[in-house]
Amino acid sequence: MDSLPKDLFNPLDTENFVDESSRVLEFIADYYKNVENYPVQSQVKAGYLQKLSPNNSAPYFPESLETILGDIQTNILPGLTHWQSPNFFAYFQANASTAAFLGEMLCTGLNVVGFNWISSPAATELEAIVMDWMGKMLKLPQSFLFSGGGGGVLHSSTCEAIVCTLAAARDMALNELGADKITKLVVYGSDQTHFTLQKASKLVGINPNNFRAIKTSTLTGFALAPDDVRATMEADLASGLVPLFLCATIGTTALGAVDSLEEIGQVAKDYKVWFHVDAAYAGSACICPEFRQYLNGIELVDSISMNPHKWFLTNMDCCCLWVKNPSTLVDSLSTSPEILRNKATESKKVVDYKDWQIALSRRFRALKLWLVIRRYGVANLMEHIRSDIKLAKKFEGLVVEDERFEVVVPRKFVLVCFRLKPRRSEEDGSKLNWKLLEEVNSSGKAFMTHAVVDRTFLICCAIGGTFTEERHIDGLWKLIQEKAADLLLFKNGCNIEE
Amino acid sequence: MDSLPKDLFNPLDTENFVDESSRVLEFIADYYKNVENYPVQSQVKAGYLQKLSPNNSAPYFPESLETILGDIQTNILPGLTHWQSPNFFAYFQANASTAAFLGEMLCTGLNVVGFNWISSPAATELEAIVMDWMGKMLKLPQSFLFSGGGGGVLHSSTCEAIVCTLAAARDMALNELGADKITKLVVYGSDQTHFTLQKASKLVGINPNNFRAIKTSTLTGFALAPDDVRATMEADLASGLVPLFLCATIGTTALGAVDSLEEIGQVAKDYKVWFHVDAAYAGSACICPEFRQYLNGIELVDSISMNPHKWFLTNMDCCCLWVKNPSTLVDSLSTSPEILRNKATESKKVVDYKDWQIALSRRFRALKLWLVIRRYGVANLMEHIRSDIKLAKKFEGLVVEDERFEVVVPRKFVLVCFRLKPRRSEEDGSKLNWKLLEEVNSSGKAFMTHAVVDRTFLICCAIGGTFTEERHIDGLWKLIQEKAADLLLFKNGCNIEE
Numbered sequence: 002m003d004s005l006p007k008d009l010f011n012p013l014d015t016e017n018f019v020d021e022s023s024r025v026l027e028f029i030a031d032y033y034k035n036v037e038n039y040p041v042q043s044q045v046k047a048g049y050l051q052k053l054s055p056n057n058s059a060p061y062f063p064e065s066l067e068t069i070l071g072d073i074q075t076n077i078l079p080g081l082t083h084w085q086s087p088n089f090f091a092y093f094q095a096n097a098s099t100a101a102f103l104g105e106m107l108c109t110g111l112n113v114v115g116f117n118w119i120s121s122p123a124a125t126e127l128e129a130i131v132m133d134w135m136g137k138m139l140k141l142p143q144s145f146l147f148s149g150g151g152g153g154v155l156h157s158s159t160c161e162a163i164v165c166t167l168a169a170a171r172d173m174a175l176n177e178l179g180a181d182k183i184t185k186l187v188v189y190g191s192d193q194t195h196f197t198l199q200k201a202s203k204l205v206g207i208n209p210n211n212f213r214a215i216k217t218s219t220l221t222g223f224a225l226a227p228d229d230v231r232a233t234m235e236a237d238l239a240s241g242l243v244p245l246f247l248c249a250t251i252g253t254t255a256l257g258a259v260d261s262l263e264e265i266g267q268v269a270k271d272y273k274v275w276f277h278v279d280a281a282y283a284g285s286a287c288i289c290p291e292f293r294q295y296l297n298g299i300e301l302v303d304s305i306s307m308n309p310h311k312w313f314l315t316n317m318d319c320c321c322l323w324v325k326n327p328s329t330l331v332d333s334l335s336t337s338p339e340i341l342r343n344k345a346t347e348s349k350k351v352v353d354y355k356d357w358q359i360a361l362s363r364r365f366r367a368l369k370l371w372l373v374i375r376r377y378g379v380a381n382l383m384e385h386i387r388s389d390i391k392l393a394k395k396f397e398g399l400v401v402e403d404e405r406f407e408v409v410v411p412r413k414f415v416l417v418c419f420r421l422k423p424r425r426s427e428e429d430g431s432k433l434n435w436k437l438l439e440e441v442n443s444s445g446k447a448f449m450t451h452a453v454v455d456r457t458f459l460i461c462c463a464i465g466g467t468f469t470e471e472r473h474i475d476g477l478w479k480l481i482q483e484k485a486a487d488l489l490l491f492k493n494g495c496n497i498e499e
Numbered sequence: 500m501d502s503l504p505k506d507l508f509n510p511l512d513t514e515n516f517v518d519e520s521s522r523v524l525e526f527i528a529d530y531y532k533n534v535e536n537y538p539v540q541s542q543v544k545a546g547y548l549q550k551l552s553p554n555n556s557a558p559y560f561p562e563s564l565e566t567i568l569g570d571i572q573t574n575i576l577p578g579l580t581h582w583q584s585p586n587f588f589a590y591f592q593a594n595a596s597t598a599a600f601l602g603e604m605l606c607t608g609l610n611v612v613g614f615n616w617i618s619s620p621a622a623t624e625l626e627a628i629v630m631d632w633m634g635k636m637l638k639l640p641q642s643f644l645f646s647g648g649g650g651g652v653l654h655s656s657t658c659e660a661i662v663c664t665l666a667a668a669r670d671m672a673l674n675e676l677g678a679d680k681i682t683k684l685v686v687y688g689s690d691q692t693h694f695t696l697q698k699a700s701k702l703v704g705i706n707p708n709n710f711r712a713i714k715t716s717t718l719t720g721f722a723l724a725p726d727d728v729r730a731t732m733e734a735d736l737a738s739g740l741v742p743l744f745l746c747a748t749i750g751t752t753a754l755g756a757v758d759s760l761e762e763i764g765q766v767a768k769d770y771k772v773w774f775h776v777d778a779a780y781a782g783s784a785c786i787c788p789e790f791r792q793y794l795n796g797i798e799l800v801d802s803i804s805m806n807p808h809k810w811f812l813t814n815m816d817c818c819c820l821w822v823k824n825p826s827t828l829v830d831s832l833s834t835s836p837e838i839l840r841n842k843a844t845e846s847k848k849v850v851d852y853k854d855w856q857i858a859l860s861r862r863f864r865a866l867k868l869w870l871v872i873r874r875y876g877v878a879n880l881m882e883h884i885r886s887d888i889k890l891a892k893k894f895e896g897l898v899v900e901d902e903r904f905e906v907v908v909p910r911k912f913v914l915v916c917f918r919l920k921p922r923r924s925e926e927d928g929s930k931l932n933w934k935l936l937e938e939v940n941s942s943g944k945a946f947m948t949h950a951v952v953d954r955t956f957l958i959c960c961a962i963g964g965t966f967t968e969e970r971h972i973d974g975l976w977k978l979i980q981e982k983a984a985d986l987l988l989f990k991n992g993c994n995i996e997e
Contacts, residue, residue, distance in 0.1 A: 010875075010879045010882050010883065010886075012594075012596035012597060012598065012812050012875060012879075012883065012965060013531065013595060013596055013597055013965045013966065014597070015528045015531045015532055016528075017597055018524075018527075018528055018531070018597045018600070019524050019525065019528050021597055021601055022524050022597070022600060022601060022604065023521060023524065025601045025604050025605060025608075026516075026517050026520050026521065026524070026604070027517065028605075029516075029604065029605065029608035029609075030513045030514075030516055030517050032608065032609065033511065033513050033516070033608075034513055042617070043617075043619065043620050043621070045620050045621075047616065047620075047843060047846065047848040047849045048624070048848070049620065049624065050620075050621060050624035050625060050628060051624065051627075051628065054628065057628060057631055057632070057635075057646070058632060058635055059632040059633070059635065059636055059872045059873075059876075059877050060872070060873055060876050060877065061876055061877045061878050062876040062878055063873070063874055063875050063876040063878075063879055064873045064874065064876070066601070066874065068873075069870065069873050069874065073605070076621075077621045077625065077866075078621075079621075080619070080620045080621025080622075080624060080625075081609065081611055081619050081620075081621050081622070082611060082617065082618055082619045082620070083611070084609075084610055084611045084612055084619070085609070085610055085611075092612070092618070092838065095610055095611075095612050096510075097511060097607075097608070097610040098510035098511055099510060099511055099512070099515055099516045099519055099520070100510065101607075102516070102520060102604075102607055102608060103519055103520060103523045103564070105603070105604075105607040106520065106523050106524070106527065106600075106603075106604065106607075107523060107526075107527065107571070109595075109599075109600055109603040109604075109814050109815075110523075110527035110530065110531075110595070110600060111527075111530065111579065111582075111583070112582055112583055112593055112595040112814045112815055113579055113580060113581070113582045113583075113593075114582055114590070114593050114815060118545065119540070119541075119580065120580055120590070121541065121578070121579050121580045121582070122541050122543050122545075122547065122548075122578045122579075122580070123541070123543075123548060123574075123575045123576075123577075123578025123579050124578075124579070126546070126547065126548035126549065126578060127548060127575065127578075129549075130548060130549065130552065130555060133555055134555070134556060134557040135557070137555075137556055137557065138557055148555070157655060157858060157860075158857070158858030158859065158860050159858075159859075160857050160858040160859060161857060161858060164702065164857065168701075168702055171704070172701075180682060180706045180707070180708065181682045181706075183681060183682065183704055183706075184678060184679045184681065184682070195836075195859075196834040196836045196859075197858075197859055199834060200832065200834050200857075200859075203666075203670075203831070204662065204666055204702070204703060204832075204857065205702060205703065205704055206669070206681055206703055206704015206705070207704070208678045208679075208681075209678070210678065254836075254838060255836075255837070255838055310860070314510050316607045316610045317607075317610055317612060317860065317862050318860060318862055333701070334698065334702075336694040336697060336698050338694045338752075338753075339753070339949070339950060339951045340590065340752060340753055340948055340949070340950060340959070342949075345545060348545065350545040350546070351545045359656070359658050359659060359662065359702065359857070360655060360656030360657075360658040360659060360695075361656065361657075361658060361693075361694075361695055361698075362655075362656050362808070362815065362816060364815050364816055368575075372567065374557045374558070375557075375558055375561070375562045375566075375567050376561055376562065376564065376567065377508075377510060377561050378557075378558050378559055378560040378561040378562070379557050379558065379559045380559050380560055380561075381508045381510075381561060384508050385508065385510065388508075450838055451837070451838070451840075452837060452838060453837045461838070467510060467511045468511065
């Protein structure tokens, strides 16, 4: 195309579209074949890319695809931290899959904007169908499904889901109390709740002083204690504040802890606060009967979100949000400018998803989740969860067998939180484990993250990458043992402190 | 794969990945070849998809790709409003291109999560480079570029950009005034500003009564009049309120109007409010020297956003936001949980984009915009804008030549707002034009939207689809003339009122 005269510039010539896209498919397939060989955590230094391309201006003339792919290979790939590496055990898994990729291609290729029903009816209707499918897979009460008067929507992130539900809760409260009472509203989570809750509550205008991160401890497995929630709300009420919103978590980010919806839900009911469940990480597991217990009490909940883009074979981004009472969302988020006026909306027979989310514009994301579910089926999706659980159990077993190590927080899903047992002092133990993690990560052979609980430094191993097999777990454990042996030898033999 | 035993379930087998993805490429290419033949606006009735698949549960066993693609062909495509049809002239153009598709494939395939620098350095660094490229293409002052102490970020939508800048402005103000003054803050736009501003300002906790949609008129070409802005702010100050945020627009959604940054910026400066520019629609045109004048006064601005996913050959979603003072964004949006602690962040030498946006998680969107710019080059991107302008000029000429019609608002870019001249009364004219639009849209041969200005109903024709050529403009005009002739004949001959 580079040599075409300008008046023939055709950025969507179908033949060229297939040719160039096929070339990129091969590139991605090659990447997958080799991803295991790259250092998992990128080893580049800050500013590396700028240094590689100091002439920092957009090219005036087109460049060939080969040149660009060459650049990606040479300059971009080394700067990636490889979330698709089978040796990526950091943060959380970000599953990729062929079916999700196909869905994303279709979404991008069709490139429709489904802000309201009329702007592309299939985009809205398929999303409603898929959200009911997912809701049924999780055995959510009928009241969360469209067929039961509730409904679900696909957001880009948990933060968006929480911003929208917080705004709905806030506006319901302010409609009753008056707009100037916004300064009195209080939001509750635990010290293990994802920081997204704190960020979202500041975003919607809650006074940052009115955010409560209720302390948890080993006594409850780092779950919210209902009495503590109750006491915190009582204290706020006594100070003239207004409890607004409570968030429970199924599978916290750092430790994989689970709040009891039954216990906490009762408190939420007593204090009439909006009760949201963040099941971003572990919600996917609840499609298996053996994990469904963690959703017990879900009937007490106003809204629940989970991220298929973590552990449900759905490439970024995809967050499911269900609400029992969609009109609360719509009352807070709807806007009806003249340009969007149409008969379908006025008939009130359709969903206009723009009123269920932050932005006006929206992608046809439902295709992606729909492809994943249809192409794999519930049977394989359960198998996917279970095989990851098996790997995590195996890793946990390896840690337990080695008496130098301990599993610090009981494993519930696929996150294993462990450490080298401290020898002399807790402080010393934290330094040792920090050093161990550094050694593992800087080797480039694996990547894990950490948590600090009660001033104790833990190593967190998040298992569940699409490419991760048993041999990678074995390799990871061997690597950890080697690095630990070096460190312990060094400490014992030379008695040198960090 | 359907027949594989469960323990061989491999959702990212590379051979299968290439095979199935190639099949989907062909499907999309076929769609592009035929997109002109579909009714532009979907003709389905509410609930059509549910009726087609009444067994509303996820399949337990996998289904073949052919079955799924067959369903998309038969059941989904008829439910789409075809934004990629060359005869789509509604809302705004949503450009698709091969280069953007390639970028999206790479983003989805690599599937890295770049919330902070360390989680994938290349994702952050490439985004910073591309944002400086775009900034230079628009001749933004150095102060908006990373190289000049400012910086840019890719968001999913204008709404996200406005939510984040509003939150930054709000928190700067509240730090000075105290958190309880949130109820006093006021946000300003015009009656032509996109409703996103109103939605975003409610989202961040601004009292809905403190949103000002300042009236515009034909006198200023529907641009904000600086004296009106000044008077509105004075009145608010007199009532004890605090002007916070003013949004100007380059190319309003309904009419394509342009607020003068020079004039309005001076008011913003005088009243010390945050001044944002929403150039979502027409910002792309400003890469051409002949349109750059619309950004005159940009040095008075605190932040500016524009959407490559409209008119810049970049498939959904992609919104550029630049800020002069990134620390204001970071101060409002940052969070530093233990799990994300890392040396790179602590060195303060890197950008952590999670603190520039709503969500924690983020896709490697920069690849898409980078592919578009490199694969096409500035030369072709300017040609792309100019050839659309040429088509819009042609359409405007056709309207002007026909004495039954008039162009109601002067065309600046590619949006032509016109109507059949009213014969008897304005009310009558609005009915007639409403009917004309209905006739055109329900024919399935083209799709346009409307605006109502001063109680006058206008037809808005947004030109600039990737596939739109001169022959489609000719066809559209022929269609409009035919429908108009039928209507006028009917009205004149039978004298029947709607």
